Amino acid sequence: MQILKYIGRRMLLVVPQIIGIVFVSFMLVKTIPGDPAVLMLGPTATPDAIASLRESMGLDKPLPVQFGLYLKNLAKGDMGTSWQTTRPVLEDLVTRFPATLELVTAGLLVAILIGLPLGLISAFRPRSWLSKVADFYSLIAGSLPDFWCRWRCNSAQIWRRQMSAASRERAARFGTGLPRDTRITMEKELTLGAS
Template sequence: MLAYTMRRLLLLVPVLIGMTIVTFSIIHLIPGNPAQTILGEQASPQAIADLEERLGLNEPYWVQYGLYMKDLATGDLGTSLRTNKPIMDEIWPYLAATIELTVFAMIFAIIIGVNAGIVSAWKQNSWFDYLSMLIALVGVSMPIFWLALMEQWIFAQELGWLPAFGRDNPRDPIISTTNLYVLDTIMSGQFDKTWESIKHLILPGIALGTIPMAIIARMTRSSMLEVLRSDYIRTVNAKGSGQGVVIYKHALKNAAIPVLTVVGLQTGNLLGGAILTETIFSWPGIGRYIFEAINYRDYPVIQSGILIVATIFVMINLFVDLLYSYIDPRIKY
């Protein structure tokens, strides 16, 4: 297992280097003078020259890339052009908000999707199978922004059950140390605020997790149907094992690898693709942070945001690869 892990980590190095090249090249792919694009058409030549000096744009490409990698090695992501603050200090609260929302959305998607897929495969061609797959089809096809607006209208405006915006109650804000509100409130014993944080997560989390839930349900059903037709499952059934033991102990483990692949990919997609949900629910996440940087032409923030999201995506897929070898030891050979 250790050798397999080391091989996967070594293969990760060229991927991470490639990502830094792509993200660094973003500013050089801008048509015309990047400094003038950032400052606008009315900028004076002196202001353009000063910004080129500040960003190192007057140096050759490979020199700039070397300086960029040197800064990354020390944990320096640069400085925001809009706020003039270090990006490393500024970006974490936004990233923490998106991580919290993504985790909630994927927990919802996995619990509902996996169990719906299992029951659909177990009760193939039953009314539950047809209904759950119809719901999964609707879930995949439904626009996120429409679902989010319907949730706000029904559960926030009409019923008043759940809040429609933000991460906490503005009249009683959460004092957070890690910016992971649920974790911080649990550790501090403020369980009333924990529930308040969860209530703010429910609507955006369900809106964000609906498409992954539908994909996971369909993938679980397909994989489980294939496994349930296997000879070893017939043998386990012949031994008189209960259906719960057959499905959850024997069948699910062998059907889990394609499902894990979908879970890993969808988790990475949610981290970088939650901008619609974050905008509708006024969620201060990384998607909105990058979107605002695009509007203000804050290219250091855009570079850093894309690099961080891409790195997390790659690490999630590494974790999924390691889970493969745990579930099926043949993979590491």
């Protein structure tokens, strides 16, 4: 019975945390420079069209009212309209979800394939040099942000592409084995799993 009370208290704390996360993300979007109506309609839009879109999106209202409208729409499942694609955000999320799921699943599998053996080595041989390598790797991989690791992998990829003319000619003649999109996806998954 104690565990149910504990879980209930923890679940009650989730609500303010979610509202806080939504508020911070809302405010971060509001700090983006530029007018969303101009971004959606383009630089050649008339002032009347911009004013009409601002009014329909509620951008002409004060910030607290905008946040209240955003929370109300979010509770109904309406995440608004994307500034970049001018489509509903939920539609964009659903479209991109399979690729995200693939990336996360493959990254998790790589993390398990690296982490499990290193953890077992550290547990069974705590003072060995392999254990020290595992400790060092976990410290570095946990400390470096994923975006930095991906950026460094991109830099290495660019460096690799700047190979000599003979190597480029050989690659063009014999091919590289895997299609370019497959190689890029594999590199992203390996980076995500290794970091």
